Amino acid sequence: MGESSCDVESRVRNASLRSRIMSPQEAAKIVKDGMCVGCSGFTPSGYPKAVPLAIAERVRKGERLQITLWTGASVGPELDGELTEAGAIRRRFPYQTEERIRKAINDGRVSFQDLHLSMTAQNMRYGFYGNMDLAIVEAVAITEEGHLIPSTSVGNSPTFVKQAKEVIVEVNLTQPLELEGLHDIYIPDDPPSRKPIPIVKVSDRVGTPYIECGTDKIAAIVFCDIPDKQRPLSSIDETSRRMAQNLLDLLDLEVKAARLPKELLPLQSGVGSVANAVMAGLMEWPTDGLLVYTEVIQDSVLDLFDAGKLDFASGTSFTPSPQGAQRLYSNLTEYRKKVLLRPQEISNHPEIIRRLGVISMNTAIEVDIYGHVNSTMVSGTHMMNGIGGSGDFARNAYLSIFLCPSTAKGGAVSRVVPFCCHVDHTEHDVDVVVTEYGVADLRGLSPRERARQIVEKCAHPDYRPLLEDYMRKAESEGGHEPHLLDECFSKRLRER
Amino acid sequence: MGESSCDVESRVRNASLRSRIMSPQEAAKIVKDGMCVGCSGFTPSGYPKAVPLAIAERVRKGERLQITLWTGASVGPELDGELTEAGAIRRRFPYQTEERIRKAINDGRVSFQDLHLSMTAQNMRYGFYGNMDLAIVEAVAITEEGHLIPSTSVGNSPTFVKQAKEVIVEVNLTQPLELEGLHDIYIPDDPPSRKPIPIVKVSDRVGTPYIECGTDKIAAIVFCDIPDKQRPLSSIDETSRRMAQNLLDLLDLEVKAARLPKELLPLQSGVGSVANAVMAGLMEWPTDGLLVYTEVIQDSVLDLFDAGKLDFASGTSFTPSPQGAQRLYSNLTEYRKKVLLRPQEISNHPEIIRRLGVISMNTAIEVDIYGHVNSTMVSGTHMMNGIGGSGDFARNAYLSIFLCPSTAKGGAVSRVVPFCCHVDHTEHDVDVVVTEYGVADLRGLSPRERARQIVEKCAHPDYRPLLEDYMRKAESEGGHEPHLLDECFSKRLRER
Numbered sequence: 001m002g003e004s005s006c007d008v009e010s011r012v013r014n015a016s017l018r019s020r021i022m023s024p025q026e027a028a029k030i031v032k033d034g035m036c037v038g039c040s041g042f043t044p045s046g047y048p049k050a051v052p053l054a055i056a057e058r059v060r061k062g063e064r065l066q067i068t069l070w071t072g073a074s075v076g077p078e079l080d081g082e083l084t085e086a087g088a089i090r091r092r093f094p095y096q097t098e099e100r101i102r103k104a105i106n107d108g109r110v111s112f113q114d115l116h117l118s119m120t121a122q123n124m125r126y127g128f129y130g131n132m133d134l135a136i137v138e139a140v141a142i143t144e145e146g147h148l149i150p151s152t153s154v155g156n157s158p159t160f161v162k163q164a165k166e167v168i169v170e171v172n173l174t175q176p177l178e179l180e181g182l183h184d185i186y187i188p189d190d191p192p193s194r195k196p197i198p199i200v201k202v203s204d205r206v207g208t209p210y211i212e213c214g215t216d217k218i219a220a221i222v223f224c225d226i227p228d229k230q231r232p233l234s235s236i237d238e239t240s241r242r243m244a245q246n247l248l249d250l251l252d253l254e255v256k257a258a259r260l261p262k263e264l265l266p267l268q269s270g271v272g273s274v275a276n277a278v279m280a281g282l283m284e285w286p287t288d289g290l291l292v293y294t295e296v297i298q299d300s301v302l303d304l305f306d307a308g309k310l311d312f313a314s315g316t317s318f319t320p321s322p323q324g325a326q327r328l329y330s331n332l333t334e335y336r337k338k339v340l341l342r343p344q345e346i347s348n349h350p351e352i353i354r355r356l357g358v359i360s361m362n363t364a365i366e367v368d369i370y371g372h373v374n375s376t377m378v379s380g381t382h383m384m385n386g387i388g389g390s391g392d393f394a395r396n397a398y399l400s401i402f403l404c405p406s407t408a409k410g411g412a413v414s415r416v417v418p419f420c421c422h423v424d425h426t427e428h429d430v431d432v433v434v435t436e437y438g439v440a441d442l443r444g445l446s447p448r449e450r451a452r453q454i455v456e457k458c459a460h461p462d463y464r465p466l467l468e469d470y471m472r473k474a475e476s477e478g479g480h481e482p483h484l485l486d487e488c489f490s491k492r493l494r495e496r
Numbered sequence: 497m498g499e500s501s502c503d504v505e506s507r508v509r510n511a512s513l514r515s516r517i518m519s520p521q522e523a524a525k526i527v528k529d530g531m532c533v534g535c536s537g538f539t540p541s542g543y544p545k546a547v548p549l550a551i552a553e554r555v556r557k558g559e560r561l562q563i564t565l566w567t568g569a570s571v572g573p574e575l576d577g578e579l580t581e582a583g584a585i586r587r588r589f590p591y592q593t594e595e596r597i598r599k600a601i602n603d604g605r606v607s608f609q610d611l612h613l614s615m616t617a618q619n620m621r622y623g624f625y626g627n628m629d630l631a632i633v634e635a636v637a638i639t640e641e642g643h644l645i646p647s648t649s650v651g652n653s654p655t656f657v658k659q660a661k662e663v664i665v666e667v668n669l670t671q672p673l674e675l676e677g678l679h680d681i682y683i684p685d686d687p688p689s690r691k692p693i694p695i696v697k698v699s700d701r702v703g704t705p706y707i708e709c710g711t712d713k714i715a716a717i718v719f720c721d722i723p724d725k726q727r728p729l730s731s732i733d734e735t736s737r738r739m740a741q742n743l744l745d746l747l748d749l750e751v752k753a754a755r756l757p758k759e760l761l762p763l764q765s766g767v768g769s770v771a772n773a774v775m776a777g778l779m780e781w782p783t784d785g786l787l788v789y790t791e792v793i794q795d796s797v798l799d800l801f802d803a804g805k806l807d808f809a810s811g812t813s814f815t816p817s818p819q820g821a822q823r824l825y826s827n828l829t830e831y832r833k834k835v836l837l838r839p840q841e842i843s844n845h846p847e848i849i850r851r852l853g854v855i856s857m858n859t860a861i862e863v864d865i866y867g868h869v870n871s872t873m874v875s876g877t878h879m880m881n882g883i884g885g886s887g888d889f890a891r892n893a894y895l896s897i898f899l900c901p902s903t904a905k906g907g908a909v910s911r912v913v914p915f916c917c918h919v920d921h922t923e924h925d926v927d928v929v930v931t932e933y934g935v936a937d938l939r940g941l942s943p944r945e946r947a948r949q950i951v952e953k954c955a956h957p958d959y960r961p962l963l964e965d966y967m968r969k970a971e972s973e974g975g976h977e978p979h980l981l982d983e984c985f986s987k988r989l990r991e992r
Binding site: 445 | 587602604611612623624688690692697753754845847852853868875876877921924925941942944971979981982
């Protein structure tokens with residue numbers, strides 16, 4: 001690492017701590033077989049890179065070492081990918097998106113539990129997952145008191161640092177020091193002593209700008225110059241654009257019916273093409289004063305700021321494209337007034353989401369005619385990414401919207417099905433389903449009425465007759481939520 | 497009605513309101529075809545009786561009248577049963593347990609939407625279900641200001657009264673005036689103005705002892721002397737007793753592992769034989785200082801008070817047996833210091849449940865090998881009661897426990913199945929499954945590991961080989977959550 005003495009002084013502000021600066025290889029030696037390790041990172045932002053690569057190298061050289069790996073959510077390939085390839089991950093929580101670890105999970109080589117992202121930190125503190133041996137946290141700097149200034153994400157790091165016996169800090173020189181002041185770190189007390197989380201506006205600051213750590217816990221400091229694995233923006237395809245338009249029409253209708261204020265309520269949106277299309281569509285929203293209370297802040301948020309539409313955005317991670325990062329960093333002192341990053345326990349907290357009245361917009365792998373949603377499991381058996389925060393938001397939202405293209409594989413598979421082959425969100429948690437064909441507003445409807453809405457408004461026209469036929473036959477058998485369990489998963493009804 | 501002038505003075509304290517006292521038949525004329533009517537009641541406690549009977553009478557005499565009926569949860573037969581039999585209910589929300597309406601729902605004659613009990617009041621205020629024309633609320637008294645003192649339940653009444661254009665008050669003379677002071681009525685402001693709900697202890701009072709109404713809204717006052725339809729205690733069978741013992745062993749283990757304090761955390765428990773067994777088991781809990789934060793307060797809570805085990809109980813409904821009611825009413829001024837009833841929006845609020853760290857204990861119709869739970873739908877198609885508050889509690893609990901006998905129909909049907917034929921609670925929301933055979937602790941386990949735990953610890957021994965065989969075959973097909981979708985609902989795997 002080519003860090004200058006100036007870097008060392010500004011990044012490691014406590015002189016006595018500088019003796020703990022070491023190479024990634026030396027730091028990696030702290031990791032032992034069987035350890036439970038909590039890493040920073042939420043999306044490929046703010047995760048440690050140099051130490052994980054050094055761990056993978058040790059294992060590749062023949063050392064026996066397998067860890068339980070905790071993160072905020074998904075992370076970059078240096079962590080999930082390289083460690084998986086080396087065979088160094090035995091257990092993994094609570095979310096992932098990386099190709100190599102996904103394969104290992106589906107092969108049963110890595111034990112993975114898919115958890116609500118708001119709950120992992122508290123359950124860790126409650127002792128439900130055993131002890132945390134080590135935290136590895138990316139930081140832009142370490143304060144005089146030994147506290148950590150996070151970089152582009154907060155995730156679960158505050159609790160990992162609190163619970164871990166030792167901490168390795170990766171000071172990333174590619175992350176600008178101006179990120180300091182952007183974070184708001186708050187860990188709720190645990191029951192029976194928990195107090196109300198005092199956030200009543202999206203912009204409220206209730207914590208500290210650093211993660212409390214202290215000099216004693218810091219076992220190693222490593223300098224790193226590997227940047228976040230930023231990815232170019234996924235392009236907005238025609239289907240996504242039509243879904244976004246349908247969603248915006250719905251929001252417009254809600255405002256006209258006085259069920260939403262004209263500046264809406266705080267918005268939560270997922271990641272990817274559909275989410276980008278929705279946020280792009282909001283550029284045309286007739287009023288300003290919008291707010292974002294979400295997990296991941298992407299380029300579209302900068303667009304909305306620059307257009308004067310958006311007042312404030314709260315998240316747990318910055319995940320810009322390379323171009324977006326440039327925009328952000330070149331004007332960070334301005335953006336910093338309108339953005340903050342919180343621990344995911346707070347960005348996703350039911351208490352805050354319900355209080356603020358967040359409008360949640362999440363994507364589905366498939367939806368069924370009664371409004372159940374599969375968010376995670378391809379063919380009902382193969383993990384895609386995980387439930388992430390979709391349950392935290394959908395269950396507690398003011399209005400819970402799921403977006404889903406009507407088909408997959410170029411029309412060969414219907415995503416509107418008789419019975420979801422895996423259920424992550426139940427009929428009790430889905431207010432509205434949107435596809436490129438239309439909007440099914442399920443509020444106040446019985447299952448039979450919901451089925452008619454979903455098939456008529458959302459299914460691809462090619463699949464409607466099959467689904468209508470299923471409904472008719474099922475209804476003739478009776479029941480509140482009619483089904484033909486022998487046929488509901490039949491390929492005949494979902495593929496052509 | 498034989499109400500005395502003394503009753504009139506103590507029960508209708510504003511003299512000018514007394515001119516609105518009328519017969520149930522006269523009051524029932526206020527109800528018009530197509531109206532949306534919100535009634536008090538949560539379990540067969542505190543629901544209006546005389547006016548619903550008079551409405552049913554009108555319809556039986558040939559009048560065309562169908563309403564949308566909202567309540568807190570289930571209610572007594574005078575309301576759900578008689579109105580259904582008369583054909584006077586078109587739509588029904590958010591929960592029911594009555595035989596006649598259940599049949600009508602499953603036949604498709606009544607449109608029913610099954611909702612989380614914490615969400616119905618707020619969604620009503622948000623305008624998601626249209627306007628509320630009329631509220632019919634049982635009260636023990638009407639104050640000088642025209643506010644209502646509820647009787648044995650609070651449910652959704654505060655919001656129904658707030659939203660309704662007119663209110664009919666049923667003053668029930670069988671409900672003692674000493675119930676006054678027992679209730680704590682708090683309606684959260686709606687977003688974007690909502691504030692933290694300031695409850696930090698189970699016993700905190702944050703509202704008023706009455707439902708705000710005002711004299712102007714009261715269209716009719718009816719005196720009623722029909723008591724709540726109290727039911728004798730369901731007896732505790734051997735299976736329930738064994739399940740309760742397994743649960744208590746688990747709690748004991750959690751205390752020993754320092755994952756719970758010795759006086760535990762606030763307890764939520766459902767209704768019925770299993771819940772009674774659990775509460776009875778707590779009579780043997782080694783320490784006092786227990787707390788209850790739940791929906792329904794039953795005889796077992798009085799037992800725990802009398803034994804000195806319990807410090808405080810918060811609910812939304814009192815549902816004692818006839819004997820329990822006698823005990824309660826004969827010592828109401830004492831019990832009133834240790835009990836309070838809140839709106840179900842507050843008793844079931846995610847914010848409070850997560851803050852207090854409630855231990856949730858709910859029953860299941862069936863559980864699958866991966867930890868999904870069916871709480872509502874017999875054979876996947878026929879509504880039993882509804883999800884009730886189980887989702888509010890399970891999702892937000894400190895520890896989420898589901899109890900389920902291993903079999904139904906005298907062993908002819910396994911309740912531990914390969915794939916739930918309806919999912920109300922997903923694998924993300926279930927920490928522990930308990931049957932009479934044992935405890936499956938699912939925390940931190942992958943789906944394949946969970947399946948082994950559930951089959952080994954919870955399934956009936958007669959069904960274990962079948963389930964193990966399914967798991968083996970499914971695993972050979974691969975995937976994070978292996979399944980054979982062609983076979984998962986097969987009767988072969990769940991019946992003998």
